[in-house]
Structures are given as structure tokens and as C-alpha cells.
Amino acid sequence: MLTDLNIAILGGDARQLEVIRKLTELDANLILVGYDQLDHGYTGAKKMEMDEVDFTSIDIIVLPVSGTGQKGEIDTIFSNKKMVLTVEQLKLTPPGCHIYSGISNAYLNKIVSDSGRKLTQLFERDDVAIYNSIPTAEGTIMMVIQHTDITIHQSNTVILGFGRVGMTVARSFQALGANVKVGARRSEHIARIAEMGFTPFHLDALKNEVWNVDVCINTIPSAIVNSDVISKMPSHALIVDLASKPGGTDFRFAEKRGIKAMLAPGLPGIVAPKTAGKIVANVLSQLIYEDRKSRKG
Template sequence: MGRMDSDWEGEYDNATGCRNTVYTAPQTVVAPQWANVTLGVLGTQRLDRAIARNAATAGAKVAILGAPLQPKLRTVAAYPDPASVVKGARYAILPVSAPGQSAQASASFAPERAYGSALGGMSAGAHLIAPRTDAALTRHAAALGLTVHSYEDGLRPILDAASEAMDELFVRVEKAGTQLQGSRVCVIASERIPDLLILRLSSAGARVHLATNERGLDDAFPGVTVLPLSDLPVKSPKFDAIFSTINGPVVDARELGSLPDHALVVDLADPPGSVDFQLAKQLGRKAIWARGIMRRVPPLGQAYWSVIGGLIASLEQNES
């Protein structure tokens, strides 16, 4: 594959060489007795469901609003109404919003109006987990005997670090002579979907395609076209840039040979990587190996759960 391997984690590209930089991903705080935790997840979007799956994987008993998780988990129940989701629950997680969601959409949502008395069916002394708190929500919760907890401050450092990593990546892309505005860009991913990268590319004005064999993502990212990995050789001639996050030889002779001459290839995978750099050089393709960048950009579900799970763990330990 034409790689440079070592025992440190850093970055490499065929123009600037290596930089020694160690990156670490946020770790989830694990409560000692997750089996005793019951929680309801009131959001219905992909990020809410990722949090529900993480909570269930940790060992909690989880209820969600709307359709069942796919694939199903034994400890996750689905209900059509908020009252059933939070009935008897010790925790309720209010709908979350991904970075970049319009402030107007967030401001127009009032949990105290959306859920009304449904939250009153939670267990005595239960907790509401919210992105942020305000006076109206706090008063409504107090009237029902509930306590509101915000995770916004805990999440901000993780998202800030991820944003800095994306800024660094985009600077390197621009230095390579690629303008994202109006460009056709393809993100290649496996089960670990780089949602923050997709959102940043979209906000930069790129026309984003997501190549993955993961199912159920057609409506996950508004404006993003999802295609199977098998379509890459056919679609590659239309792309101005490819960002690959898969470990393994995904971007090889077929893709590199069919890309336009001006196209940029960005390998975001750890060794052995996914791009044949020797062939890319032979074909005159622009290529960047941004090794380590994505370790600072966790999937949003993981980032949110690392904070929400830590908050729940702390509450459980304080009350034990």
C-alpha cells in the first residue's frame, strides 16, 4: 500500500511528511450497577437512537419513542407515546440535537409543552437529562418532583476538540488546492459513520455522498446521497474529493484510475489505511494521509453518551 508505519500515532501526507501527534478518544464512564438503571429516550432521530443503543449496551433497561431499534436489542422497548416511554423510569433523556442544528429549531422546542404531564409518570425523585436547562423546564420538572440536569458544558470540550481537528483537516484540503464549496465529495465509511465530518462537509457547501454498506441511513443526513460501497468504481468519475475512513484497501486501482485528474483523495484511516499512495503518486493524484485526525472526532452517539452516561453514573453513585 506504500505506507509509512511506526509505533506512534500521527499524520502523513505525500507533501509534508509526518507529524508526531497523539490523539485520544473520550472514554465512557461506566456506572457500577447499570442493570438497575431504567431510562426513557424521548427523541426519535438517529442520534437519540445511538444514545439508546449505547445505554442498552452498558446494561441499562431502555425505552424509546417510535419504531423499534434495528437491529433489535432485548433490553430496549419501543412505545408510540411519551408517557409509556418514561413510565416508571428513573431517567428521561430529552431529544438531542446535532451540532449545527438551527438555533430557531432548538428554541422553538419546549419539553414542558411537548410532554406535559407525561413526565409525571416517572419514578419518585427521577431525573431529566437535557442539553440545557431553562427556568420554564426547571419549574415544570420541580412541580412533578423531578430534577433537571444539563450536559451541555460537559459536551462542549469534546465537540470543540473535534471542531479543531476538522479545521486542521480542512486547512490541509485547501492547501492541496481543493475548494469544498460546490464540490462533489464522497465519504467512505463502515459501521463507524463519521457524522461530524459529513455535517462539516455539508456546511462547507459540498455536495456530499456517503458510501457505506450500513443500512437505514437514507434519511439520516438531509441532502446527503447514500450509496453502497459496490457503486464506488462507477460513481468515482463524478467526485472531486474522496474521504475514506475504512481500514483496508478500499481506494485502489479502480477508484484511483477513474477519478478526475483534479480529484483529491484523503485517507483518514489508521494503518494499514485504505488508499494505495504509491499508485496515487504514479497516477498524479493529489493525496493526503490524515492519520489520527478521526481519533479526535468520535461519532456523535459516542460523544454524547460519554457525557450523558458519565452524568447518570455520577448520579447513581451519589444516591447509592
């Protein structure tokens, strides 16, 4: 149980509702910031404005999956009011205050470091990322069906990256009968791609592998689908970029070429927020429990 633990949940989307539900079941004291438009009430949870929060009493801060913006802004779908997390607020918290976020950026890393607090990125964990790849793959299938006039079966599908998301997406499209090619850099990934029955290629040869592509799915958060690559694609190709913002696609050039390209991070929160929320809630609650237990010795 998390009795007497003061947890501030700052912003978020529908996934955070499962986090709130789980933490209230564990008897934590919750402060919900950015939830003024949420009708549902939770026992042990209080809605507050950012300037009403007594940060000196906060043991845990839970940020949205997306973390913060580059200036500390926090997104929420349950309020129209702007929220910003600052280093001054973090410095007010007790020395043992722990911040949890899905991902991070330079701003969040700096204010956590400057305040001497601890940050855990949930999506850096293999368990969260692998579980989360399931709704990501389902959402990708949904987008491809919606935005093409062909079946996935027998389509020429190129997947870039063979990490936790790329592997699940590749298997899912292969199961639907697509002709799947997967691009990677590491030799062990190339070997695993071949072993799993996909057609492997090195990413250095990417522009030579897309001449007949119907669907290109990128999972790499760097400028991989550039103008050289897009210029070699047929005009009917669809690009779905699953990498975190700003993605790895030259969207301006794709539009110029008349190729449909969509940035689609955070698909689990769109297509399956309840399932995605439970994944985050279960891991988060276990981490908080273990952290509390270790402090007590």
C-alpha cells in the first residue's frame, strides 16, 4: 500500500485515468493538477491549480507520458489552463522527491538535475516499451487501413528500426500477409530480422529499398526518411512515422512530392488508452512501492 504518500499528477491524457485509479486503490493521497474538466471523482484525490500546490509536501510527481515541452509546459486534455513545471517548484519538494515521466527532454533533465531530484523515464524500461508496442502496432494497422486504398495483405511494407516497437510492428504486418522488409544498422538486428522471416537490409541502402514501397513505417527518432529517400518512393506510398516528435521524416518534402506522411507518436493513448494506461499504472505503482520500501530499509 502507498498510504500517506503524497503524489501530484500533473496533466496527461486518458491513460492517466488508469494511473489515478490504481494509485487511489493503493491508498495514496493524490493531487490532480490540470483536471478541472474531469467529471469523475476519486476517493483520496483533490483537484488543484498549479499555484495552489504545496510542493514542500509532495513525495512523488507524475508527469504525462510526453513529459514536458521545451519550456516546461505540461499538456493535458482535461483543462484549457496552461501549466508549466519549473526548477523553483522542484527545489521546494522534499529532497527525496521522485519524478516519473514517460519520456524526457533537455529541459526536464536540466531542472531535475539542478534541483537534485531523481527522474525515472518509464518508456526507457523494456517492460513498458514492449507492452506498449502492442497497442502501437494495432494503431499503426488502423492508420494504414484508413489511409490507403489497398489491403495490407500483399502490400510492400518497409519498417525502419528493429527495436521494441519495430519488432512488434513487423510481426503484426507479416501476420496480415504483407511483404515485410526491415531496415537496421546493427549486425545482430540484421541477423534476427532474417531469422524471423523478414527481408533485411542495412539502413545505409534505404533509398535503394523503397522504389516499390506501399507503406513505410519509421520508428527511428532521427532524420532517416529524408528527401533523397522520399524522392525514390512511388507517389502512392504512405509514410507512418512512429518516432517521438519531431519524427524522422522530411514532412515538407513529402507534401511537396504529394506523398502522404503522418507523424503518429503516442498511438497507444489514442487507440487503446485504457490498456495503455493500465500498462503505465501497473509498472509505476510497483516502482513507487519498491522505492518507498528501499527508503525504509
